[in-house]
Amino acid sequence: MYDLVIEKGKVVTPGGVEKYSIGIKGGSIAALSKTKLQGKRVIDASGKVVMPGAIDPHVHFALPFQGAISADDYYDGSVAGAFGGVTTYIDFAIHARGKDMLKHLKARQKLAAPDSVIDYSFHAGFTEECQKNLNYVKELIDMGIPTFKLLLPYVREGFAVGDGFMFRMLQETKKHGGLLLIHAENADLVMRFMDEENAKGKVSWMQHYDSRPNFVEATSIATSIELAKQAKAPLYVVHLSTAEGLAHMHKAQSEGHPMIVESCPQFLEFTNEKYNEKDGHKYYMTPPFRTKNDNRKLWEGIQNGSVNCMGTDHCPFTMKQKNQGKNLFSKVPNGVMGTEIMLPYMFSEGVNKGRITLNRLAQLTSENTAKIHGLQKKGSLEVGKDADIVIIDPQLKKKITAKNMHSATDYTIYQGRELKGWPIYTISRGEVVVEKGKLKAERGRGKFVERRISKEVLKNPPQGGLA
Ligand SMILES: [Zn+2]
Numbered sequence: 001m002y003d004l005v006i007e008k009g010k011v012v013t014p015g016g017v018e019k020y021s022i023g024i025k026g027g028s029i030a031a032l033s034k035t036k037l038q039g040k041r042v043i044d045a046s047g048k049v050v051m052p053g054a055i056d057p058h059v060h061f062a063l064p065f066q067g068a069i070s071a072d073d074y075y076d077g078s079v080a081g082a083f084g085g086v087t088t089y090i091d092f093a094i095h096a097r098g099k100d101m102l103k104h105l106k107a108r109q110k111l112a113a114p115d116s117v118i119d120y121s122f123h124a125g126f127t128e129e130c131q132k133n134l135n136y137v138k139e140l141i142d143m144g145i146p147t148f149k150l151l152l153p154y155v156r157e158g159f160a161v162g163d164g165f166m167f168r169m170l171q172e173t174k175k176h177g178g179l180l181l182i183h184a185e186n187a188d189l190v191m192r193f194m195d196e197e198n199a200k201g202k203v204s205w206m207q208h209y210d211s212r213p214n215f216v217e218a219t220s221i222a223t224s225i226e227l228a229k230q231a232k233a234p235l236y237v238v239h240l241s242t243a244e245g246l247a248h249m250h251k252a253q254s255e256g257h258p259m260i261v262e263s264c265p266q267f268l269e270f271t272n273e274k275y276n277e278k279d280g281h282k283y284y285m286t287p288p289f290r291t292k293n294d295n296r297k298l299w300e301g302i303q304n305g306s307v308n309c310m311g312t313d314h315c316p317f318t319m320k321q322k323n324q325g326k327n328l329f330s331k332v333p334n335g336v337m338g339t340e341i342m343l344p345y346m347f348s349e350g351v352n353k354g355r356i357t358l359n360r361l362a363q364l365t366s367e368n369t370a371k372i373h374g375l376q377k378k379g380s381l382e383v384g385k386d387a388d389i390v391i392i393d394p395q396l397k398k399k400i401t402a403k404n405m406h407s408a409t410d411y412t413i414y415q416g417r418e419l420k421g422w423p424i425y426t427i428s429r430g431e432v433v434v435e436k437g438k439l440k441a442e443r444g445r446g447k448f449v450e451r452r453i454s455k456e457v458l459k460n461p462p463q464g465g466l467a
Helices: 074-083 101-112 131-142 163-176 187-199 214-231 243-254 272-276 292-304 319-325 342-351 358-373 455-459
Strands: 002-013 016-025 028-033 039-044 049-052 054-059 086-094 119-125 147-151 179-183 235-237 259-263 389-399 418-428 431-435
Touching: 002 028, 002 358, 002 389, 016 358, 049 358, 054 074, 054 342, 054 358, 074 086, 074 418, 074 431, 086 101, 086 147, 086 418, 101 119, 101 131, 131 163, 147 163, 163 179, 163 214, 179 214, 187 214, 214 235, 214 243, 243 259, 243 292, 259 292, 292 358, 342 358, 342 389, 342 418
Parallel strands: 002 039, 002 049, 054 086, 086 119, 119 147, 147 179, 179 235, 235 259
Antiparallel strands: 002 016, 016 028, 049 389, 389 418, 418 431
């Protein structure tokens, strides 16, 4: 007798899509069977798609940034994720200069542990070019935190580090089996262009794009690839947004270098035309939205495997917070919501529009993500893995509104956008956490997950196949 059985659904496994009954015991997947299984509870998934729970490798909950704190704490953010079929997220623990990374991590854990409704981990974000941080690389990997983030453009915010430190970080992560993540934008270009735009005063919301044009990202990616090649290290570019940046990564991947691309749904959906709107600042995130050509090239990357996984950069601010910058574009806190949208968006625009298969969707939102970030018990529906499962109604249509989303922010950039294909059940370690639009999870039930990235993945990161 299983604790929970999910039957009659189309089950997406790494080997293909088949009708299986899934038997869950003690929080793990205990059986995938062609015959009927007995369960204390049985969910009939006829006509539904059963997928591995989504993993969002890029969220910022309760992040102090540009004079504001991002609107979702670990409760709101994790609840929003759960409604969107997310069963694990990785948040960024970015220490303030002069503060100790380990102490900061403990402080973030203290915030997350009592609140998170789904499982979580942290990336270590280094903002200081010190030996102590380099020494922490091995220690953090041993603690189950093998991913490190460097924010290259934010010099004046006190977050940025330079190429020299990045190079040493590439060597250090390579040596100990870690992975370096970078927010790639050329700091000098951004600072100059921002100063020039600021000198004009508030002219238009397009100033955000004008201060960070495509080549700002592409230049930084090109340099970083060269550094990674020299260090013989893998490199992960977060929230990649430009066709040019992707072309650099794709070329390096084709030459056999372990270069990993994360992109986000908002870069597939929006263009910088949004900055011509009256409230264009509500779309401010960094990097900014690009052009139709970039949307198209990113979709191509999703199809051909050069985009390895999806994230969201979920970092919402309220309209009031955004309005901090109503007189000067550079004072608008950068960040938008996204974690609740990632899976339904990719299902609707990817699978339902015939751009990608269900298997490719699973790779982009869970399977590759789990491998790349070292979530060894997660990422696929296989016996022995955590029973992190999402059941999607492929026909369900819903319009996104601020009201029906679960983020604590008061608006959404997707207002009025209809998507087809929404999660109806989210199951975390065998527990139903969201059922038909209702939260079933207890606050704080989510667990910190230790991660370890396999050597093989660091050498040959998963890309496409079955696309
Ligand atoms: Zn981010």
